[in-house]
Amino acid sequence: MQDDLLAAGRLLREGRILAFTGAGISTESGIPDFRGPDGVWTRLDPADFHISRFVADPEIRKRGWALHQQGQLWGARSQVRPNRGHLALVDLWREGRLVGCVTQNIDGLHQAAGLPDEAVAELHGNTRRARCLRCEQTWPTETVLEWVDAGAADPSCPNCGGIVKTATVMFGEMLPQREMERAWEMASTASAVLAIGSTLSVWPAAEIPARLAADGRPLVIVNQGPTEMDHVATIRLEGAAGVILPRLVEIAEGM
Numbered sequence: 666m667q668d669d670l671l672a673a674g675r676l677l678r679e680g681r682i683l684a685f686t687g688a689g690i691s692t693e694s695g696i697p698d699f700r701g702p703d704g705v706w707t708r709l710d711p712a713d714f715h716i717s718r719f720v721a722d723p724e725i726r727k728r729g730w731a732l733h734q735q736g737q738l739w740g741a742r743s744q745v746r747p748n749r750g751h752l753a754l755v756d757l758w759r760e761g762r763l764v765g766c767v768t769q770n771i772d773g774l775h776q777a778a779g780l781p782d783e784a785v786a787e788l789h790g791n792t793r794r795a796r797c798l799r800c801e802q803t804w805p806t807e808t809v810l811e812w813v814d815a816g817a818a819d820p821s822c823p824n825c826g827g828i829v830k831t832a833t834v835m836f837g838e839m840l841p842q843r844e845m846e847r848a849w850e851m852a853s854t855a856s857a858v859l860a861i862g863s864t865l866s867v868w869p870a871a872e873i874p875a876r877l878a879a880d881g882r883p884l885v886i887v888n889q890g891p892t893e894m895d896h897v898a899t900i901r902l903e904g905a906a907g908v909i910l911p912r913l914v915e916i917a918e919g920m
């Protein structure tokens with residue numbers, strides 16, 4: 666492990682790193698992942714996260730808004746805070762070693778830790794904003810929560826009456842095209858990829874590390890448990906992101 670840490674630290678020092686993050690980087694902030702041993706899929710039905718159910722069933726929407734209102738969905742009213750893993754990536758950015766962070770996460774913790782918006786591409790959207798599914802108008806999620814506070818359990822668009830939903834990508838929805846383009850722009854300037862806390866199994870997001878690795882760029886994986894790309898990883902570091910990332914950054918800075 667120590668040899669692998671040193672080798673990975675060397676890569677971080679010499680390279681222009683693209684960070685690719687998944688739900689695992691936020692578990693140490695108290696947000697469950699989907700597919701880990703304590704993941705959401707051990708308790709909930711993934712079909713409830715499909716856009717067709719959200720559109721068809723007002724009860725699902727009411728339940729979702731009530732959870733947001735109570736701050737339970739790591740959105741506008743959430744108390745979750747970034748952890749040492751998020752902060753280590755900010756250190757890399759400040760050192761000029763990070764070309765950007767492509768994240769599958771919707772929790773906004775990379776920005777809360779200190780990465781500027783332009784350094785983060787949110788492939789699966791975020792909970793900070795909400796939008797009308799019909800006319801596409803957007804609002805800060807907090808604005809919609811004020812409508813919920815005022816009694817609209819399933820708020821609809823004040824302009825066109827359409828269904829309102831947070832700007833997160835559910836199963837069955839397209840990925841935000843602009844964020845995908847930004848992610849590929851960041852990837853095009855990277856000399857190596859640091860994949861953190863992801864099973865690397867959700868496509869098309871996972872195409873980014875897969876393509877860079879296929880192009881011969883080193884892929885360092887930091888994860889607890891196996892991933893779909895372990896066989897193509899240059900270095901694989903098993904363990905908690907909040908423990909490994911600060912050590913990696915320390916090694917890179919001390920070289």
Ligand code: NAD
Nearest residue numbers: 687688689698699700701770771772862863864889905906
């Ligand atoms: P995933 O749930 O498929 O995989 C997470 C991986 O991280 C697992 O292998 C798990 O064992 C590992 N892990 C858990 N805690 C870790 C830690 N402290 N350090 C290192 N590894 C750790 O996650 P994914 O690949 O991101 O795909 C899940 C999808 O779910 C994504 O599309 C994402 O949008 C969404 N999601 C997001 C959040 C969030 O925003 N925080 C939370 C849950 C799910």
